[in-house]
Amino acid sequence: MLLQNLTIVGVGLIGGAIGLAAKKRGIVRRVVGVGRDLGRLEEARRLGAIDESVLDLAAGVRTADLVVFATPVDRIAEQILDAAASCQAGALITDAGSTKGAIVQAIAARLPAHVQFVGGHPLAGSEKKGVEHAHADLFVNRWTVLTPTDKTSADALQRVSAFWQALGSRVRLMTPVEHDRALAMTSHLPHLLAAALAGILSSDWTELAATGFRDTTRIAGGDPTLWTPIFEHNRAAVLAALDQLEDRLCAFRQALVSGDASMIDQLLTQGKRMRDALAS
């Protein structure tokens, strides 16, 4: 057993999966879920993701060894700073937000000294939301990025790292800035593209949208209220990734306009080579 008391703030898909995984793997004695909707928390309890439902953030974190915030990225920093005052001395705080720079920066200067924070991001998710889609193996063989700074103690980093590994995840360390640049390319730009492509499809042609279109646009089904703040947090890196994509689209366009079959083939082959390297 790694922990006595784990508190999860935000018990949706990710928060729910953390609770299910922690309980299934026996790494925690008791899991408290904090949220704004008692009905949803009680559903999480019925599903076995948490042991106790708490609406009040201060009350929910009071006895926790570890608090994990799995709320939308625009709420995480403020909630952590609110909660910190109620945490016991030595409590560890982490999060599961899809952006790191803005969150880590907002917390750095203002976190009280009796708690420690390590930014985190488990690269697992779905276009589906809600604890009803959570499962205990969501993090198995996935990567969780942790983003320590100069202020992060080795002990705090080690404990948060051990937690994610105990949930089945692999852990990779990056700076917050590096994380945001990478995720702009691997997650945020793909989301933008999927939404753009789905958004321009004429409704006359929906029945002609077969497997390829459906795969390519699947993540556009994600919740805009979660994704809009991600784009706001990470707009500089997303714009840079979009620049790179537009250069590549421009190369495709020129090859099409000039009927340059060998250039089309070359661009397709570069894409295939990288995609094949990812497998599955």
Added chain:
Amino acid sequence: MLLQNLTIVGVGLIGGAIGLAAKKRGIVRRVVGVGRDLGRLEEARRLGAIDESVLDLAAGVRTADLVVFATPVDRIAEQILDAAASCQAGALITDAGSTKGAIVQAIAARLPAHVQFVGGHPLAGSEKKGVEHAHADLFVNRWTVLTPTDKTSADALQRVSAFWQALGSRVRLMTPVEHDRALAMTSHLPHLLAAALAGILSSDWTELAATGFRDTTRIAGGDPTLWTPIFEHNRAAVLAALDQLEDRLCAFRQALVSGDASMIDQLLTQGKRMRDALAS
């Protein structure tokens, strides 16, 4: 039984699935497979997709009631015109090519009068290729587009339509031009985007490319030797679809640059609404 003799030219994923489906559903007495590689044809025979392997196109089509061409789009028209001279009177010819305008036009003026041609495109496929990935239910509940012209007889259209429906497919009629415009948006542009996105991923970040990136780029794994001719055939419509996409990307860019959260939300919501309408 719908047919005595079916000949499939090009026994890969699509051609193989046609053979498997036709035999499983008992709509044909005998299936001849025509190809360039005897080893691959024999594999198709072992897998039950064809009854007989033939390397010579003229010999392979001689007794066919129906000949289906499932070869790369840049070879279909020429092969059909080559084969037509060897077909018996009344033979019906169709194809499974992903583009229709160039193929239908190339055939229209030159097809001998003793055969009939109806252009077709089953909207089923995969980034995987080869008869080893074919299965008998590939067309079930999928759409096949048929593209009759002024010259197409009602009888020929009815027979080809009945054939695809007997394989489990639903049939929709479009003009060749309309087909190519629609497929530019629902298939060719998504392929271009997937290849562009996969092609700009830095190899440092491959382990950060999770489910979302993998779904969005899956079709980039398709074979460039099949896709380059599709882009060549349909470049005007693909360029028009790319224009539409770039307008939408420009709207996203402006919303990001100006930090317009409600516009970001609106663009994401439009994408989600259309994607949700597709389901699965």
